[in-house]
Amino acid sequence: MTLKECYSKMGGDYEAVLGRLRSEDRVRRFALKFLDDSSFTTLERSMQEQNYMEAFRAAHTIKGICQNLSFTRLGDSSHELTEALRDGVVHPGYDVDALCGRVREDYQLTSGALMELKES
Amino acid sequence: MFYFYNNNTYTKKTVAKMNTQNKERQWILVADDSEMNRLILTDILGDEFEILEAGNGEEAVMMLQKYGTQISLLLLDIVMPKMDGFEVLAMMNRYKWIEQIPVIMISAESAPSYVERAYDLGVTDYISRPFDTLVVHRRVVNTIMLYAKQRRLAGMVADQIYKREKSNSLMINILSHIVEFRNGESGLHVLHINTMTELLLRRLVQKTDRYGLDYADISLISTASALHDIGKIGIAAEILNKPGRLTKEEFEIMKTHSLIGAQMLEKLPDQQEEPLVKVAYQICRWHHERYDGSGYPDGLKGEEIPISAQVVALADVYDALTSERVYKPAYTHEKAMQMILNGECGVFNPLVLECLQDIEDRVGEELKVNSLSRKNRREVSGLAEEMLQHEELSSTERTINQLEQIRAKEQFFLEMSDEIWFEYSNEPPVLSLSTHGARCMGLPEQILDPAKNEQLRAMFGPKWEERIEELILHGTEPVLQMTCPILVGGQNRWYRMILHTNWSAGEPREVIGIVGKLVEVQEEHTDSGSQPDGTEN
Numbered sequence: 001m002t003l004k005e006c007y008s009k010m011g012g013d014y015e016a017v018l019g020r021l022r023s024e025d026r027v028r029r030f031a032l033k034f035l036d037d038s039s040f041t042t043l044e045r046s047m048q049e050q051n052y053m054e055a056f057r058a059a060h061t062i063k064g065i066c067q068n069l070s071f072t073r074l075g076d077s078s079h080e081l082t083e084a085l086r087d088g089v090v091h092p093g094y095d096v097d098a099l100c101g102r103v104r105e106d107y108q109l110t111s112g113a114l115m116e117l118k119e120s
Numbered sequence: 121m122f123y124f125y126n127n128n129t130y131t132k133k134t135v136a137k138m139n140t141q142n143k144e145r146q147w148i149l150v151a152d153d154s155e156m157n158r159l160i161l162t163d164i165l166g167d168e169f170e171i172l173e174a175g176n177g178e179e180a181v182m183m184l185q186k187y188g189t190q191i192s193l194l195l196l197d198i199v200m201p202k203m204d205g206f207e208v209l210a211m212m213n214r215y216k217w218i219e220q221i222p223v224i225m226i227s228a229e230s231a232p233s234y235v236e237r238a239y240d241l242g243v244t245d246y247i248s249r250p251f252d253t254l255v256v257h258r259r260v261v262n263t264i265m266l267y268a269k270q271r272r273l274a275g276m277v278a279d280q281i282y283k284r285e286k287s288n289s290l291m292i293n294i295l296s297h298i299v300e301f302r303n304g305e306s307g308l309h310v311l312h313i314n315t316m317t318e319l320l321l322r323r324l325v326q327k328t329d330r331y332g333l334d335y336a337d338i339s340l341i342s343t344a345s346a347l348h349d350i351g352k353i354g355i356a357a358e359i360l361n362k363p364g365r366l367t368k369e370e371f372e373i374m375k376t377h378s379l380i381g382a383q384m385l386e387k388l389p390d391q392q393e394e395p396l397v398k399v400a401y402q403i404c405r406w407h408h409e410r411y412d413g414s415g416y417p418d419g420l421k422g423e424e425i426p427i428s429a430q431v432v433a434l435a436d437v438y439d440a441l442t443s444e445r446v447y448k449p450a451y452t453h454e455k456a457m458q459m460i461l462n463g464e465c466g467v468f469n470p471l472v473l474e475c476l477q478d479i480e481d482r483v484g485e486e487l488k489v490n491s492l493s494r495k496n497r498r499e500v501s502g503l504a505e506e507m508l509q510h511e512e513l514s515s516t517e518r519t520i521n522q523l524e525q526i527r528a529k530e531q532f533f534l535e536m537s538d539e540i541w542f543e544y545s546n547e548p549p550v551l552s553l554s555t556h557g558a559r560c561m562g563l564p565e566q567i568l569d570p571a572k573n574e575q576l577r578a579m580f581g582p583k584w585e586e587r588i589e590e591l592i593l594h595g596t597e598p599v600l601q602m603t604c605p606i607l608v609g610g611q612n613r614w615y616r617m618i619l620h621t622n623w624s625a626g627e628p629r630e631v632i633g634i635v636g637k638l639v640e641v642q643e644e645h646t647d648s649g650s651q652p653d654g655t656e657n
Contacts, residue, residue: 029163061154067249068250069250070250
C-alpha cells in the first residue's frame with residue numbers, strides 16, 4: 001500500500017499534507033507515529049468516567065494531530081466532539097454519545113489504514 | 121495522550137549536548153501537550169536550533185525561570201493541562217519576560233477572540249493549525265533575527281548613553297576642579313559635597329515622598345552639586361584667596377558668587393531645558409539661602425528654596441566646618457554637628473537636619489573612604505577603557521555573557537553537588553533544589569509556588585513552617601541557621617538548615633530570594649537527646 005492509498009482509505013487529504021509538510025518521508029514518519037498516540041484510549045476512558053475536561057483535551061489533541069496530518073475525516077468528527085465538550089462541559093444540542101461513536105468509527109478506520117501501511 | 125517523562129530525559133540530553141558542543145546555537149522552547157506536535161516542530165527546526173520541550177504550561181514557566189533569555193523564542197500552544205497558554209502569557213507579562221523573549225502562538229483555535237487575546241498579551245505572531253512547515257520555519261527565523269537585532273541595537277544605545285554620561289561627569293569634574301584650584305582648595309570639597317548630598321537625599325526619600333525624588337533625581341542633584349561654586353571664577357583672586365577675615369565690602373562682593381554662577385548657567389545658549397542645567401541653576405543661585413529667609417541672594421524662605429539647594433547648602437556648611445581654611449582650622453565632626461544644630465550657621469529645614477543626624481555615623485567614614493576610593497575607581501575605569509578598546513565585545517554583551525556564565529555555572533554545581541542545596545526566588549515564586557537534594561527529599565527539582573505546595577508543607581508541619589517564615593521575614597542577619605525536623609519518606613529526621621536571605625536594596629526592604637543548604641543531623645540529636653527550640657544563632 002502506498003502512502004497516497006492509505007490516505008484515500010482513511011478519508012484524508014494527501015495533497016494537502018504533502019503541500020504543508022513538504023516531504024513524503026516526513027509525512028510517512030509522522031502518520032505512522034499516530035499509532036503510538038494514546039489520546040484515543042484516554043478519550044474512551046475519560047468519557048466512561050464522565051471526566052469531560054480530560055475528554056475535551058483528548059479530543060482536542062486528536063483534532064490537532066489530524067489537522068497537522070490532514071486526516072480530514074477523523075479531524076472533522078473529533079472537531080465536533082471538541083466543540084460539544086469545550087472547557088469540560090457537555091454543551092446542549094449535542095448528542096455526545098453519537099459524536100463519540102463517530103470518532104471511534106473514524107479512529108478505527110484511520111488506524112486500520114495506517115496499520116496496513118506499516119505492514120506493507 | 122503522551123506523557124512528558126520521556127521527553128524530560130530527552131530534554132536533559134539535549135541540554136547536555138548544548139553545553140558541550142553547541143554554545144552558538146540558539147534555543148527554542150516548544151510548549152505543547154501533544155508529543156506529536158512537539159516532534160513535528162523539532163523535525164522542522166531541530167537542524168538549526170536546540171529544542172527544549174515542555175509538556176504543559178507549568179513546565180514551560182519553570183523552564184523560562186531556569187533558562188531565562190538563553191531561550192531565544194517560545195512556541196506556545198493554547199490548550200494544555202495544568203496551565204494553559206494564556207496563563208503562561210500572563211505569567212510572562214507579570215515577570216516582564218515577554219519583553220525579552222518573543223512568543224509565537226501555534227494553535228488549532230482560530231476563533232478571532234483567541235487570536236486577539238493572544239496578541240493583546242504580547243505574542244509576536246499567531247500561527248493556526250494546520251500549518252505549512254515552510255511558514256513556521258520562516259517566521260521563527262525572522263522573529264529570532266529581529267529580536268537579536270533589536271537586542272544588539274538596544275545594547276549599542278545603552279553603551280552610547282553610558283559613554284556620554286561618563287564624559288559628562290568627567291567634564292563637570294574638570295570644571296569644578298578648575299574652580300577649586302582657583303580657590304586654593306584641594307578638590308576634595310567637591311567630592312565631599314557630592315557624597316554628602318547623595319547620602320542626605322537617600323535618607324530624605326526614605327523619610328518622605330514630599331519632594332517626589334527618584335534615584336535618577338538624586339544622582340542628577342549629586343552630580344550638579346559639583347557646580348555650586350562656579351560663580352567664584354567671577355570673584356577677584358585677591359578677595360577669594362585673602363588670608364584672614366574679609367571686610368564687610370569684600371564679603372558683599374564674595375556673596376555675589378551665587379548670582380554670578382546662576383547667570384553663567386542662564387546664559388548658556390540652547391541648554392536651558394536640560395535637567396542638569398536647571399538643577400545646577402537652583403543650586404548655584406540658592407545654596408546660601410536659609411530656611412528662615414535670612415540667606416542670600418533672594419532671601420527665599422522655607423520650601424521656596426528648592427530641595428536641591430537646601431541639601432547642598434547643608435552639605436556645603438558641614439564640609440566648610442570640617443575642613444581647614446585660610447581663616448580657620450578644621451573642626452571635628454562633633455563640633456561641626458553641634459554648631460549646625462545650634463543654628464550657628466543659619467537655619468535649615470528641620471527634616472534635612474534630621475537626615476544629617478541619621479547619617480551622622482556614616483558621614484565621616486564615607487568622606488574619608490570616598491576620597492581615596494574615587495581615585496582608585498578612576499584608575500580602574502581607565503583600565504577598563506583600555507580593555508574595551510582591545511576587545512570586540514561591548515559592555516552590554518559582556519554583562520549578558522557574564523550572567524549566562526553564572527547561570528551555567530550554577531546549574532552545573534547544582535547537578536554535580538552531592539549535598540542538599542536549594543534556592544528560592546520570589547518573582548516568580550519558584551523553589552529549585554539540587555539534583556541530589558531533590559532525590560533525597562523525594563521532591564521535584566523545581567516547585568512553583570512552594571508556599572501552596574501541600575507535599576512540601578506536610579514535610580515541615582504548620583509549627584515549623586511558621587517559625588521558618590518568622591525567622592526569614594523578621595531576621596536582621598542575612599545568614600541564619602536553625603535545626604528542625606523534616607518528614608522525609610515517612611520518617612521525621614533532624615536537619616540543620618543554613619539560609620542566606622537576599623533583600624531588595626530600596627525601601628521597603630523585601631525578601632527577593634533565599635539560598636540555602638540542608639544537612640542531616642539526626643545522629644547529633646539522638647546522641648544528645650536534646651529538644652532544641654529551633655534557633656541556634
